[in-house]
Amino acid sequence: MSFRRGIVRQSKFRHVFAQAWKPENCLDDVRVTRVTWEGPLCDANPKFIAVIVEAGGGGAFLVLPLSKSGRVDQNTPLVCGHTAPVLDVQWCPHDDSIIASASEDTTVKVWQIPDGGLTSPMTEAAVTLEGHSKRVGILAWHPSTLNILLSAGCDNVICLWDVGTGEQLYRLDDMHPDLIYSVCWNREGSAICTTCKDKALRVIDPRRGTVLQVREKAHDGTRPMRAVFLSDGKILTTGFSRMSERQLALWDTDDFSEPMVMQEMDSSNGVLLPFYDPDTNMVYLCGKGDCTIRYFEVTEEPPHVHFLSLYSSKEPQRGAGFLSKRGVDVNKCEIARFYKLHERKVEPISMTVPRKSDLFQGDLYPDTAGLEPALLAEDWVAGQDAPPLLVSLSGGYEAPPSRQGVAVRARHRPSSAGEPEESSPAQTPVDTVLSAASPDTEAGGVCAAAPALAGEDTQEREGAGGEEEQLCEILLELKALRALVLSQGQRIEQLEQQLARFEEGEV
Known part of the structure; x- marks a missing residue:
């Protein structure tokens, strides 16, 4: 054998x-x-x-x-x-x-x-x-x-x-x-x-x-x-x-x-x-x-x-x-x-992968890289590294509301002390490319997404047969939500530290 x-x-x-x-x-x-x-x-x-x-x-x-x-x-x-x-x-x-x-x-x-x-x-x-x-x-x-x-x-x-x-x-x-x-x-x-x-x-x-x-x-x-x-x-x-x-x-x-x-x-x-x-x-x-x-x-x-x-x-x-x-x-x-x-x-x-079950196959779909970046450009330039932030594919993936249909604008670096903050044409080529989401927007995206995910999963669980299968689905989703909350908490902490540096004039 x-x-x-x-x-x-x-x-x-x-x-x-x-x-x-x-x-x-x-x-x-x-x-x-x-x-x-x-x-x-x-x-x-x-x-x-x-x-x-x-x-x-x-x-x-x-x-x-x-x-x-x-x-x-x-x-x-x-x-x-x-x-x-x-x-x-x-x-x-x-x-x-x-x-x-x-x-x-x-x-x-x-x-x-x-x-x-x-x-x-x-x-x-x-x-x-x-x-x-x-x-x-x-x-x-x-x-x-x-x-x-x-x-x-x-x-x-x-x-x-x-x-x-x-x-x-x-x-x-x-x-x-x-x-x-x-x-x-x-x-x-x-x-x-x-x-x-x-x-x-x-x-x-x-x-x-x-x-x-x-x-x-x-x-x-x-x-x-x-x-x-x-x-x-x-x-x-x-x-x-x-x-x-x-x-x-x-x-x-x-x-x-x-x-x-x-x-x-x-x-x-x-x-x-x-x-x-x-x-x-x-x-x-x-x-x-x-x-x-x-x-x-x-x-x-x-x-x-x-x-x-x-x-x-x-x-x-x-x-x-x-x-x-x-x-x-x-x-x-x-x-x-x-x-x-x-x-x-x-x-x-x-x-x-050939599978007969209609249920979400969690073993085939571990959490994958989502849209939310782990770092801002200045963080990476300063020497920080981080793997991609992961999202669950359970129920199919949907982009967070904060990034759907939003025309984003180019970032500009804060001005030096005593000068008004303005976006220089030389530094900001156009007003339509890739803006960093604010802490409020990111937090709002998570809060808005959680009820939607919960609602979708409730419907899925009602249609699924067998208490053990329902329990597995709940545990998988709970694990995914816990990972999402932890990653967002780290992100908010990074942004708060960066804001504190700005206010103290260190950057």
């Missing part, structure tokens, strides 16, 4: 299966961009999907409500403020209406999308960030701090911005001797890992501007590498061997001498784009230009990286968008969703 248990690994994700949506639920007649950039070219959140598309006279991307399906009219308005092709788009993790775009025109722009989507072409960005000398192809929002955005360009430079003020906070221009292939934050946002054309894997402290770890020739091949931080601090990379075979590797940041795992997969030449889900500790590898999506589970026990399955289709993918966990359908045990880009179509693909 013990021998048999050793063969069959116990995991609730062993039987995850991928399923493409029906044709009527796809987006048709989407002219996906033909740029030869090795990025995903797409991003999605619970409200919108953004796809980089072909456009005459400059760069543009399409933004549609996530519920949209069917044929996309050729006159559908685009976000079209760049003067050259767009290479990357990334939704802000703290506001589902804010998106950043990077372009060959060397700029990064931040846009605020109206609720319901665009009704006319959008040409004026909320903020334009200028600091790169060559095209910009990589964007990465800070996972837990409001308004911090990272950009990497073909000038081998990484810039970190406060998009609330338009200020360039840090410039890392002497760490990469060649083209940067990928950049990823760790979970607390204290470090980034990068891959480069020189084949090196680096771990960098962006605030100090120092390289913490470097591994020369993480993969021997000349094709592009990718790297993602896992929630436990390890790093997973994809690349190529000297014989051009695609590889996956797992690295311990305490010891870069040898990889913990090195797996060879196949001889396709498409770059493997890794998408990591910290809630399930699963990694999905989408082959750019081929027809496959592989998925793995990462564990503490050897062999650490467990292959689960392979999704294969007839048509190759030109890119793929990964939906944030708050947008998945918990009623169907959907744990992940991709938006696969065809030449003229966007096809949703769901990753589902």
